[in-house]
Amino acid sequence: MDIQKLIDDVAQALSRYPNDGKVADYIPQLARVDPDHFGIAVADVDGRLFTTGDAEIPFSIQSVSKVFTLTLALGRVGDHLWKRVGREPSGSPFNSIVQLEAEHGIPRNPFINAGAIVIADVLLSGHQPKACIAEILHFLRELTGDFSIAIDPAVARSEQETGFRNRALANYMQSFKNITHPVEHTLGVYFHHCAIAMSCVQLARAGLYLANNGVNPTTGFRVVTRERARRINALMMTCGHYDASGDFAFRVGLPGKSGVGGGILAIVPGQAAIAVWSPRLNKNGNSLFGSLALEMIAEKTGWSTFG
Structure with missing residues (x-):
C-alpha cells in the first residue's frame, strides 16, 4: 500500500471542499490561527513516516x-x-x-x-x-x-x-x-x-506506544502494559470526541482524540499512529477536515478496530 500517495490524494481531495467550520474563537489566541492550515502525518510501528501538507508546523494540541x-x-x-x-x-x-x-x-x-x-x-x-x-x-x-x-x-x-x-x-x-x-x-x-505545541509529526510519533501494545517502537521502552494500552485506546474510541464519539467510531472506526486546536490523534492498533491538523472545527468542537481525512484514510486502507 502506498501510504504517501494515499495521504497526498486525501489532502488534494479535501482542498476542493468548501471552507466550512470555524476556529475555536472562544480562546483568543486560537482565533488568530490561519484556518486553512492542513497537515497529516502517519508514523508506523516499523519506523516509517509519511507526511503531507503542514505536518511539521507546531500547533496547540489542546x-x-x-x-x-x-x-x-x-x-x-x-x-x-x-x-x-x-x-x-x-x-x-x-x-x-x-x-x-x-x-x-x-x-x-x-x-x-x-x-x-x-x-x-x-x-x-x-x-x-x-x-x-x-x-x-x-x-x-x-x-x-x-x-x-x-x-x-x-x-x-x-x-x-x-x-x-x-x-x-x-x-x-x-x-x-x-x-x-x-x-x-x-x-x-x-x-x-x-497549551503544549506539537506538529503532526511529533504527535504521531508520541502516540506510537498505543499502536504497539504499550511499547515505544523507536526505543523499545515499555511505556504501559499491553492491557493498559488497550484500555486507553478503548477510552479514546468511546470518549475521545466528546458527544460526537459515537459518530467518529461509526465513520472512522479507530481510537481517536481530538482537540479544539484542530488536531486529532488516531491509533491503528498494531500498525500506526496518525495525526491530522486542520483548525476549522465542526459544531461538536472537532476538526472538520481532520475527521473527514481520517474517514477517507480508514476507507482507503481498510484500517479499523472492527475488522
Whole structure:
C-alpha cells in the first residue's frame, strides 16, 4: 500500500471542499490561527513516516494532551484513578457542568474538561505546579525523542484569562472534595498542558506506544502494559470526541482524540499512529477536515478496530 500517495490524494481531495467550520474563537489566541492550515502525518510501528501538507508546523494540541496525562496518571495511581473519574461517554458538550451536579462531582470520563482537570489534580500530588508541567513535557519529549516540544506561553495565558467555565467546573468538584489542591494550581497544570505545541509529526510519533501494545517502537521502552494500552485506546474510541464519539467510531472506526486546536490523534492498533491538523472545527468542537481525512484514510486502507 502506498501510504504517501494515499495521504497526498486525501489532502488534494479535501482542498476542493468548501471552507466550512470555524476556529475555536472562544480562546483568543486560537482565533488568530490561519484556518486553512492542513497537515497529516502517519508514523508506523516499523519506523516509517509519511507526511503531507503542514505536518511539521507546531500547533496547540489542546485536549489531545489528555491522552498523555491520562497515561501518566494511571502510572501514578493505577486503577484507584477510577474512584475519581468515570469511564463512560458523556453525551454532553466537553465543558458541561450539568452531569457533575447529577453525579456528585465525579466526571464521566478523563477526556471531558472536568475529567482532565481531575487528572491534573492527580498528577499534581507531591509536586509544585511547575514540576508537574515539566514532567508532562518530559514525557512527550521522551516519547518522540524531540526535545524542542514546548508550551506556547501566549496560548497558556489566553487559556488562563478566559477559562471561567473551567474554573466553575474545578470549584464545583472541589465542593465534592474531588479536587484536593488549590484550584488555581490544578488549573495551572491543566491550562499549560493544553497549551503544549506539537506538529503532526511529533504527535504521531508520541502516540506510537498505543499502536504497539504499550511499547515505544523507536526505543523499545515499555511505556504501559499491553492491557493498559488497550484500555486507553478503548477510552479514546468511546470518549475521545466528546458527544460526537459515537459518530467518529461509526465513520472512522479507530481510537481517536481530538482537540479544539484542530488536531486529532488516531491509533491503528498494531500498525500506526496518525495525526491530522486542520483548525476549522465542526459544531461538536472537532476538526472538520481532520475527521473527514481520517474517514477517507480508514476507507482507503481498510484500517479499523472492527475488522
